[in-house]
Amino acid sequence: AQKVTQAQTEISVVEKEDVTLDCVYETRDTTYYLFWYKQPPSGELVFLIRRNSFDEQNEISGRYSWNFQKSTSSFNFTITASQVVDSAVYFCALSERMIKAAGNKLTFGGGTRVLVKP
Amino acid sequence: GAGVSQSPSNKVTEKGKDVELRCDPISGHTALYWYRQSLGQGLEFLIYFQGNSAPDKSGLPSDRFSAERTGGSVSTLTIQRTQQEDSAVYLCASTPRGLAVYEQYFGPGTRLTVT
Numbered sequence: 001a002q003k004v005t006q007a008q009t010e011i012s013v014v015e016k017e018d019v020t021l022d023c024v025y026e027t028r029d030t031t032y033y034l035f036w037y038k039q040p041p042s043g044e045l046v047f048l049i050r051r052n053s054f055d056e057q058n059e060i061s062g063r064y065s066w067n068f069q070k071s072t073s074s075f076n077f078t079i080t081a082s083q084v085v086d087s088a089v090y091f092c093a094l095s096e097r098m099i100k101a102a103g104n105k106l107t108f109g110g111g112t113r114v115l116v117k118p
Numbered sequence: 119g120a121g122v123s124q125s126p127s128n129k130v131t132e133k134g135k136d137v138e139l140r141c142d143p144i145s146g147h148t149a150l151y152w153y154r155q156s157l158g159q160g161l162e163f164l165i166y167f168q169g170n171s172a173p174d175k176s177g178l179p180s181d182r183f184s185a186e187r188t189g190g191s192v193s194t195l196t197i198q199r200t201q202q203e204d205s206a207v208y209l210c211a212s213t214p215r216g217l218a219v220y221e222q223y224f225g226p227g228t229r230l231t232v233t
Contacts, residue, residue, distance in 0.1 A: 037224075042226075043226060043227055044224060044226045045209065045224035046224075047221040047223070050220075050221050104213075104222075105163040106151075106153075106161075106163065106222065107163070108160060108162075110160050
């Protein structure tokens, strides 16, 4: 069975500080996909990134960066120079290889609440 | 274009009553998912539809829960004889196709409160 663990339940930082969110996953499959979603106070889940298990290249998008390490089954997310608008709950999720009947249902971690104070 | 829409946004019901929650996926998206977000269980998968194929119901927590998808578009999640533990936010998501791994686009959710 697949599992995603986000050990940090809440992180509080002051604006402009960097913040790193940890994500550790478990899966028996060799082909899988990892995602990060943001859930702002408005409640709607917003897609941030998708990464497949064969692509360990780290990615940077503006102030966001992701570090994927298969050796430690981790897919960590860093927000550089945080801003108040980054305050949200962030979810890491895992989808295993596409099986026709199961679709690519997501298994979510428990989420990390990030509070950025001005 | 329009995103995933869900209705109602909020629903308060008495224990034992039936409720129906509606999801309109993004036009052209053939795969549709229902998830539930609750304080105790976090975000959990409920059911998946892909085109006209039989749905994957493996995440439904009990036989009080059912869902259908008419015409490959709109979906309705029905909860019969609601219980207080059914209180949660019910989220719907869609993707362009089911036979590939795409990011799922989520609706705003329906907050269900069972009193």
